[in-house]
Amino acid sequence: MAALRRKLAGRSGRHYWRSLEELADSDDFQRLLEEEFPRLAPLWEGRVSRRGLLGLMAASLALGGLTGCKPQPEERIAPYTRRPEDLLPGRARWYASTLPLDGYARGVLVKTFQGRPVKVEGNPEHPASLGATDSIAQAEILGLYDPDRSQTIRYQGTAGSDAAFLEQLQAQRRHWAAGERRLCLLTGSLTSPSQHALIERLKRLYPSTRWYRHEPLANGAARQGTRQLFGEPREARYRLDRARVILDLDADMLGSGPAKLVHARHAMGRRRPDREDALLNRLYSVESTPSITGASSDHRLPLAAAEVPALAAALAARLGVPGMADQAENSPVDPAWLDALAEDLRRAGAKAVVIPGDTQPAALHALAHAINHHLGAAGTSVEYSAPVAPAADGDLADLSRAMGEGRVDALLMLNVNPVYNAPAGLAFEERLARVPFSVHCGQYRDETGRAALWHLPAAHPLESWDDARAFDGTVSLMQPTIVPLFGGYTAQQVLAAFAGRYRADPRELVREHWRQALPGADFERHWHSALQQGWIDGTALPASLPTLRNTPPPPPPTDRDGLLLQWRADPALHDGHYANNGWLQELPRPLTQLTWDGAALISPALAEREGLSEGQRVRLTLAGRSLDTPVWIQPGQPARAITLFLGQGRRDAGRVGNGVGVNAYRLMPDHGAFAAGGVTLEVLGDRAALASTQQHHNMAGRDLLRETDLAHFQEEPGFAQPDRVEEPISLYPEWDYPDHAWGMSIDLNSCIGCNACITACQAENNIPIVGPEEVRRGREMHWIRVDRYYAGPLDDPSMHFQPVPCMHCEKAPCEYVCPVEATQHSSEGLNEMIYNRCVGTRYCSQNCPYKVRRFNWYHYTEATAELATPAAAHNPDVTVRSRGVMEKCTYCVQRINQAETDARNEDRPLEDGELRTACQQVCPSEAIEFGDLNDRHSAVSRAKASPLNYAMLEELNTRPRTTYLAGVRNPNPAIQALEAREAPA
Secondary structure, X not given: OHHHHHHHOOOOHHHHHHHHHXXXXXXXXXXXXXXXXXXXXXXXXXXXXXXXHHHHHHHHHHHHHHOOOOOOXXXXXXXXXXXXXXXXXXXXXXXXXXXXEOOEEEEEEEEEEOOEEEEEEEOOOOOOOOOOOOHHHHHHHHHHOOOOOOOXXXXXXXXXXXHHHHHHHXXXXXXXXXXXXXXXXXXXXXXXXXXXXXXHHHHHHOOOOEEEEOOOOOOOHHHHHHHHHHOOOOEEEEOOOOOOEEEEEOOOOOOOOOOHHHHHHHHHOOOOXXXXXXXXXXXXXXXXXXXXXHHHOOEEEEOOHHHHHHHHHHHHHHHOOOOOHHHOOOOOOOHHHHHHHHHHHHHHHHHEEEEEOOOOOHHHHHHHHHHHHHHOOEOOOEEEEOOOOOOOOEEHHXXXXXXXXXXXXXXXXXXXXXXXXXXXXHOHHHHHOXXXXXXXXXXXXXXXHHHOOEEEEEOOHHHOOEEEEOOOOOEEEEOOOOOOOOOOEXXXXXXXHHOOOOOOOHHHHHHHHHHHHOOOOOHHHHHHHHHHHOEOOOOOOOOEOOOOOOOOOOXXXXXXXXXXXXXXXXXXXXXXXXXXXXHHHOOOOOXXXXXXXXXXXXXXXXXXXXXXXXXXXXXXXXXXXXXXXXXXXXXXXXXXXXXXXXXXXXXXXXXXXXXXXXXXXXXXXXXXXXXXXXXXXXXEEEEOOOEEOOOOOOOOOOOOOOEEEHHHHHHOOOOOOOOOOOOOOOOOOOOOOOOOOEEEEEEOOOOOOOOXXXXXXXXXXXXXXXXXXXXXXXXXXXXXXXXXXEEOOOXXXXXXXXXXXOOOOOOOOOOOOOOOOOEEEOOOOOEEEOXXXXXXXXXXXXXXXXXXXXXXXXXXXXXXXXOOOOHHHOOOOOXXXXXXXXXXXXXXXXXXXXXXXXXXXXXXXXXXXXXXXXXXHHOOOOOEEEEEOXXXXXXXXXXXXXXXXXXXXXXXXXXXXXEEEOEEEOOOHHHHHHHHHHOOO
């Protein structure tokens, strides 16, 4: 075939076909066909005609594409001219499914157009999502169509085949069954009941099998802490809808963890003081790295990670927790601040809750649960159940040790990448090379896939049959929304193959497990009902109240001198699995506003001491290993703490993610801790140009973001309203809107700055990726941005978020300057863009005081562009824009039109809440209301009637349809008075 390609190189048109005819008549080519394709001999007799040659070439291409893929079961197909009766062209279909993260299930609804998934939404009835999602779930659509995904089986770096792999596997199985060799498994955090059952079957078949678990963002401290206190591992579930005082101990409960969407809904749902039944909670955050939880809290305390356990112990002593009396004077913070916190928790009693972070040691978890029990919160604001993820036989350190000792003869690695994210001291890549038979199954041929003997392509979650448990144990079902694009395997198929069942149907593997787990004549009815709703009823793990069997251990001694290095998950890329996702790479991180780049966070005090500025490169050295990285000066960062984000520095992620940032896993301690002292910092001479959006799209005006405390709001409820004697007049005519008048309200009390709305808008409206160079020029294309503001001292400022979409001004300044009338006002009050009229003058952008318009400087959406979104991921309801066109938020006009059409066809009025914009639907804290302003009873009308309602830059008299509810914090009066005394004059 190489000779054929050489002969045809550079030929085109009739010369190409003439070359094919000449080849068909040559004796050399006939011999080539007989050697390369002996099975296709019946296709020709003697010479190959031109028609036969073309048929042969088509067949050879098909075989070449299928040699590395699993064979598909035979099925009857019908031409699409006989389409199903319930499938209407242009109408979307929705499927309930599950997207796992760190092994835990998130219930979603997947929108498909004629068999093509284009959008993910939260399942409103699922206990882990409540209708919301995060940016990672939204970006799974782009990951599904990623052309860099693994597409073939690889053996020692070259193309392999299914048959060759099964042949080697059969030989290995005989040795395992005879006990001559040991099989080991390595997975992430595994909550899938069907996968766990298959692992148990492997252990029965091959008794020497060992199962290891590696979760790079969790070190097992939560489970160890409950074992220390209760004598057995338990899993905590926090009921923030019942809590009045919440203490977050470096947990970032709103931004991380399997229950973060539920926490955001319940915690922020009780921070709306303008409602008649308002009962505001109070949120304290003690954190080692600024987070969205700290930014949303009433009191935030920056503290190095190693000092948080000492604070918890001093707090426990003040509350009277047994065994902690001698820790009262060991507080790393002002004792008066801690006394006020303890009193607030004591008053709240059972309606208080303390939440420890997964990156903190086991001692802190035991302390936090002991405080909850002492307050009476156990059983009220915190519940306990058996662990959702079953325990493995060991962790990555145990596996690495066994590999180094030669006790691993075969290793199966399922959807993990330890060559990239294992601590460098474990020498995992070096030891993996000693394993005689290693198999990696993953969506990408990543660092581990390239180091393993065999690599198998894994199916994407949107292509798979599977199951997983949510944070409360509810079993959620995963069903495919598209045929596997690249012929990937599910984890069940691989495990079944290792047990001797080759080429198993993934659907039947899951069904067989639940047919045994749910016996009865009604299995089919139960199965289809579970598929329809997305989970299996009655599978949540029951809550119980564990008995305190031990007193919490004292916190480990802390060295309060020198620099401390901390590791945290990247808010967008997570542990690095999503590094090749352009939507997530270009998503501004909530506080730094960085995109496409990684940087070490340092405090303003440390920057001043070392003479550092943003982007300057430093060398961090810990335990003999060094890492060069730029720095980012982060207000609110603890003075001696340096934070590195995990998830970047990939070398085999794909074309988008390779070479972005630095690999912070290289400095992690071998024992899995997320903080370590003794790091040294050396200032280097060069500088990196970091792509941050913090200074982009600045607005000129006053009181852009309005906020006060609860006491002031109660005294002056209308503090956010302007002082007006009369309404300002306008030079432009007034218009009536007899049908609908669309508007939006954004509640700054509820917004947590998670940026999920940005990714949801990008997925819904086909917003292109522009890349780091264009971002540095201020040319990012996001239709909605989340501005971040600081107030107060640099070492401990208050932080605020404000989402800014198009305001859809009633008196829009952009409309009157467009020379071709490309931007107009609709009959329902929308400021619309007519793309095929736009000639790119950008007058509208210059005249927009809110800086919400975006211009296509280049062909960002062309298929030839390196970062272009695959066409299959585009929403067909939204036009794909090209170079020279201005674009902006449309209030998801395609959704408006669809909802109005449905209501009109069904001869009924459009109901309030029936229509939701993409940003509104994704929001975990329900901060956005959208609807008809002509309906006085609509949710958006009620929001705009609130005394907290105000318009941004209202002095310009643009009369925006998007307004805000001013923020109201609920500080502790005792701490507020203490901070006022300490504030400089």
